Amino acid sequence: MRVYLLLMLVAAAVTFLTTPFARWVALKTSAISAVRARDVHLVPTPRLGGLAMLIGIIVPVLLASQMPFLEGVFSARQAPQAWGIVGGAAIVCALGWADDKWDLDWITKLAGQVLAAGFMALQGVQLITMPIAGVTITSSRMSLVVTVLVIVIAMNAVNFVDGLDGLAAGIVAIGGTAFFLYTYGLTQQSTPDNYASLASLMLAVMVGVCVGFLPHNFHPAHIFMGDAGSMLIGLVMAGAAITVTGNIPPGIMTGAKALPAFIPLLLPVAVLMLPLLDMGLAVIRRLAAGKSPMAPDRMHLHHRMLALGHSHRRAVVILYVWTAVFAFSAAALVQWDWEIVLIWTTVFVVLALLATLGPLRHRGRFLDDDVAAMSGQTPKVPVAVGVAATAGSGADAGVAVQHVAPQSEPRPSARPSAGPPTKETIE
Template sequence: MNLQLFIAFISCFFIALFITPLVSYLAKKIGAVDKPNKRKVHSEVKPRLGGLAIYVAFLAGLFLLPIDNHTTTFIFLSTLIIVITGVLDDMYELSAKQKLLGQFLSAFVLIYGEFVIDYITIPYFGLVELQLMSIPLTLLWFIGLINAINLIDGLDGLAGGVSTIALSTILIMAIGKEQILVIMLCVIVTGSTLGFLFFNFYPAKIFMGDTGSQLLGLLIALISISGFFKSVTFLSLFVPIMILGVPFMDTTFAILRRLVNKQKWSQPDKSHLHHRLLARGFSHPKTVLMIYGISIFFSVLAFAFSLSTLEESFFLFLLLLVTIELAAEFLGLMGQKKPLTHFLTGFLAPHKKKP
């Protein structure tokens, strides 16, 4: 199995590496390009659709490994739907409702294939069957993660790098628990993403586009359900959320910010974490590296959280909240000068450019 995993990883990496330039050429030919505007940070027209290279490499890995036919079939159908949605969006810029429809369909295929969060184990209460809540909760998890990864895809190498850090953390945990399916999926998704990142690091030659960010969000959500939600306690449900702390944090504040400012939930803005760091004077590469560092911190904390007792978990969770507040103050993300309210008001406040 170790040799098979190694071969699958190398194969996915090199397939993505060699196909990405071809996808870049295709994107330019069909007009799937990202043009600069006041919300974007790049100043040149760049091809998107890079997620297509990740997808082709991922499919190769999916069929290389001994994954059962049921799992392979439903993953293939679901990812095909999300990739088609992403390709159409990268070419024609679909409306939020049209993108959401594609996300729902891809999620429902996996739910129909029985990839669901069906129970949790609560301390002092034992195993709790979710029953009627199982499908809505699973659907929320899929849609939430797809859009969380999509929202952080704003700088060269950011979404791919954060996803790789998260997948590597999940892989380490899965190896310890001998979760074979999770291990196999992590290996091929990581290999495919790293091959693409060779062309996506600053200065990027191609963007992954919605094709890539939605695909990665869907796959990470699937991997989490196949691992964390099948044999964990209630407190451990926070582990995948902590591993994906950056996209979850950014998405949560984006939703709150738009509610407070009475904007549409789908309306884009320039107040995401990476925009704020850039506005504070950090360069493009330094901003990406800083967010990588934050992602690694969240991953380490999640790993410690997964091994801790009930009392230690509460302490680590408190540490996480305090650290977020201190980091926000250090990075100048606060809007007020009152402790513990800085972080929230800093993100909710309308973004102001430096004079």
């Protein structure tokens, strides 16, 4: 455990220290998030945090490769998987950087995501055994297709939910912590003499990266992770889930505890419950309206939280709570009987509902946004007249809208539709 905690700390420190560099690169390369009608931020914001997150992954993984404790993870058999995840992360980071700068169309982005997922699969990160009654995917082609599909869904799920300052990073940090404890517990029971695990390593690093990025990204954000970051952490989460799938020897757990042991994908689904739910509802909503699944709107879960009356910060924290309820409830099945887990999950669901729909929406000053605004923490990006700027966010890319000057007043819960595009340069 101490080794994983050390690597988590290294990942957090590297990401925290390199984020200002990523912000500088974003400004120099015009990777800026424009203000669009559906957005909740009021000033153009650099959005290349994924670059710092990638560095935060590479450095601790390189360090881990030199540690005797993790020697088995970087053996001839498993090393391609570890570097496959890192390589896939680099590919989606480059793809996200291009999208943040040039606003790629959805087909190009999807092709890039499939390329990254395919690279990981070719390095051995594949779903081969689905531990449901011993089912094995016998076709290598089917294994490749299923693997790519799972990775692409995970990337886009995180991408969809990345709509409020600190939301995606916090959700993945909380869910990743639960997933890390889950994989570490399973490793203890499956191989008592060796706690080294590729899944635990990647999850520890991913949690550290998200924690290191949050101080720069929590409202009011000085930088966004952009597609480069959201796709990156989604890919790492999927890679960790895939590497642990099928690696649990039969018989180590019995009864109700066999569920989390033999369906390791249960926890990633619980961790990404909010992103997956948001993505699913968005696709259904848009198709029902006769629109493209990638068409932008202001009906995401985080938009609905603001519409309920919550401040930006409070909405994010409450969504953190929901993530913790789902993720830690699933992880708890490894250690406790399902009856006990169900009772406590019900209690926490009720508390989360009270926080979401109760009087906290309109009373008190708990995590009010104006506290940050009054303290002068609103990030500022210089703006001058000159060249048109456009940007996209996640799967909802592609509308150029008039920018507004930096403000120190509280952000409203909803913005009126922006006027026609104007020409501006961000220096």
